[in-house]
Amino acid sequence: MGTIQFKQLTFNYPDQATPLFKDVTLQFDASWRLGLIGRNGRGKTTLLKLLQRQLEFDGQLKTNLDFHYFPQTVADPSQLARDVLMTLGQLDDSTFWQIERELNLLKVDLDCLWQPFNTLSPGEQTKALLALLFIDEHHFQLIDEPTNHLDQDGRDTVAHYLQQKTGFIVISHDRHFLNQVIDHVLSINRADITVQQGDYQTWQTTQEQQTQSEQHQNSLLKSEIKRLNQTAQQKSQWSQQAERGKNAASVKNESANLDKGFIGHRAAKVMKRATTITARSEQAASEKQSLLKNVEITAPLTMNNQPLKSQQIVLTATDLVLEQDGRALNQPLSFELKAGQQVALTGANGTGKSTFIKALLALPEMHHQTSGQLTIAPQIKVSYLPQDFTQLSGSLADFAAAKKVSLEQLLSTLRKLGFEREQFNHRLETMSMGQKRKAALARSLCEEAQFYVWDEPLNYLDVITREQLQTLIIQTRPTLLFIEHDRDFIDGVASQRYQLIPR
Structure with missing residues (x-):
């Protein structure tokens, strides 16, 4: 089916001081079932809009694919569901069977097609609009939060339906649903964007292992920096003391002059060693700074709960x-x-x-x-x-x-x-x-x-x-x-x- 590639993508909304995306380069295959995850406000829906070129951005988007987006905008929800779907899908009576085929796969009663769209349950509306996406297998589908308003049976039905499809990005925060549906994860993190093969649980396990590894490395570097700084400080103090002792030696005493030369040479070596230690300390600090950038920092929530009498x-x-x-x-x-x-x-x-x-x-x-x-x-x-x-x-x-x-x-x-x-x-x-x-x-x-x-x-x-x-x-x-x-x-x-x- 091809690939989709962003090169050096940079984008920010007019009221943003910091770009939402900066110099982002990523590539994914158009046959993947890709889960797009990340905290609210990180730009997941924005990324889908950029793929559709609905927003102007710096950088390049390379693909020969066309995109379909869910949920579509229904101009007149009071119309019959059949008419709504025919309009959105640009279908006629001779091609409407394609919608009926997909609705059957989604376990939707076809009688609902003869009801006004706005009288359908939220789950029926979701399934009807999803069915539209897959009547054309040559498009790449962008599916934004399909599980909202779906009951558990509906989520399982949609998950089973998407398991049979390829070539889509789905945004969802339902962990169980993602584990059923996706084979790759695109994660918008605090500091970067990553792509990984596997379902949500695989991604989460990898993240936890990486965090544990970086926390261990962070602890080692913290201890090393402390030790190096103490050693550098001691050697610097000794060098300075030796230099002062050398200058205080009597220039008239030959033996003192010999000691003075020895002490000066020793002090220079110690100072050089202190400088090397300081440089390693700075390098360790730089390494430490590069760790744990994607660890999500959270604080416990509180609520103004006013307890009632027990058993009331x-x-x-x-x-x-x-x-x-x-x-x-x-x-x-x-x-x-x-x-x-x-x-x-x-x-x-x-x-x-x-x-x-x-x-x-x-x-x-x-x-x-x-x-x-x-x-x-x-x-x-x-x-x-x-x-x-x-x-x-x-x-x-x-x-x-x-x-x-x-x-x-x-x-x-x-x-x-x-x-x-x-x-x-x-x-x-x-x-x-x-x-x-x-x-x-x-x-x-x-x-x-x-x-x-x-x-x-x-x-x-x-x-x-x-x-x-x-x-x-x-x-x-x-x-x-x-x-x-x-x-x-x-x-x-x-x-x-x-x-x-x-x-």
């Missing part, structure tokens, strides 16, 4: 059924959530998980009917993290003021989440999806709350942030109800799980 019942659901257009979405659900529990609400796409939260919090956008009972304890301070955060705009100061949280605390939390200080001046609407998600998450962590309700909090968040958040919840044990599809996260933090089972 916070939420009660009794025979709860969520309905849409008169149709029941789930089988009756009953459970209690008590103080200090971390409850995962699970279920397939379309069973009403987000609707459950909207009903619980009596949100204005809650238009569905419910039967049964759903109650929350009175006067509980709730911090709600919604699934949709795409409309965030303005400065971080405006955001903090609007949400009534401390700006200082918000910025401190964002630093712990990987924000650089210069990014504090960026407006929210110009930030990456991952950075916006971090701003929304930081707001929730900074709020004083007794009960946290989070709807897919990990969407767009990098692996390191996911691990930070997981550690925080394990250590703090806040009262938490959350919806999530990341297996590792659920296994790590959930004290209870309740499933919405489709009707």
Whole structure:
């Protein structure tokens, strides 16, 4: 299929003091299933835009390939899904079978093609747009965060689908998904960009081994530098003392003159040795400085959790059924959530998980009917993290003021989440999806709350942030109800799980 090569790529956005990419040279094969990873704000989506030549850059891009990007922009989501796909794929009735073939592979009910696109579940929309990419095998596919909004079955289906394909880059922070799908990793690190063969676990193991090796080497060099500096200082002091003793010797005494010559020669040799030691110390310091440049520096997160009385019942659901257009979405659900529990609400796409939260919090956008009972304890301070955060705009100061949280605390939390200080001046609407998600998450962590309700909090968040958040919840044990599809996260933090089972 060919290769894709960047030579001396340099790029920065107008409001950036430091280039996002500087003199980057890399090459990858167009048949690879390449996972693109890195912390939020490092330029993963930007790199995909550069491949499509949507942004101007310095350097060269050498390839004879055309690129297709996911997710595509749907101009009119109210159109039938069939019409949307025909328009985006430039298909007609005689070629539409190609889409149907790919949708079958993705286990999509073809009846959904005759529904308005915006009435499809997020998982169905994702699969429909993914199917478009692979109707033309001569293009190289750029797949940006395909697992967002997919339930676990959907992620497995998409993973199995991509295993049968070649020639794509996929951005994802779902470790399990990446291990199923990719055969190479392109990692945007703190100090450089690297390409490695293997899946995510292989890459992670290599990184850990390299870090351990560099930490050992760093420790050895630190000890060597200390020893060399002490030795150089001692020899320099001896040389200086000898030189002073030589000058103090009497010039009238012949024996003193002989000693003076000997001492001067010895002092010069010692000084030369001290100079050599100093040079080696400087070389060791330079070697030490080149180590551990890609080690991610993180600080533990905190949250303004206000603990409730032990065993206090916070939420009660009794025979709860969520309905849409008169149709029941789930089988009756009953459970209690008590103080200090971390409850995962699970279920397939379309069973009403987000609707459950909207009903619980009596949100204005809650238009569905419910039967049964759903109650929350009175006067509980709730911090709600919604699934949709795409409309965030303005400065971080405006955001903090609007949400009534401390700006200082918000910025401190964002630093712990990987924000650089210069990014504090960026407006929210110009930030990456991952950075916006971090701003929304930081707001929730900074709020004083007794009960946290989070709807897919990990969407767009990098692996390191996911691990930070997981550690925080394990250590703090806040009262938490959350919806999530990341297996590792659920296994790590959930004290209870309740499933919405489709009707």
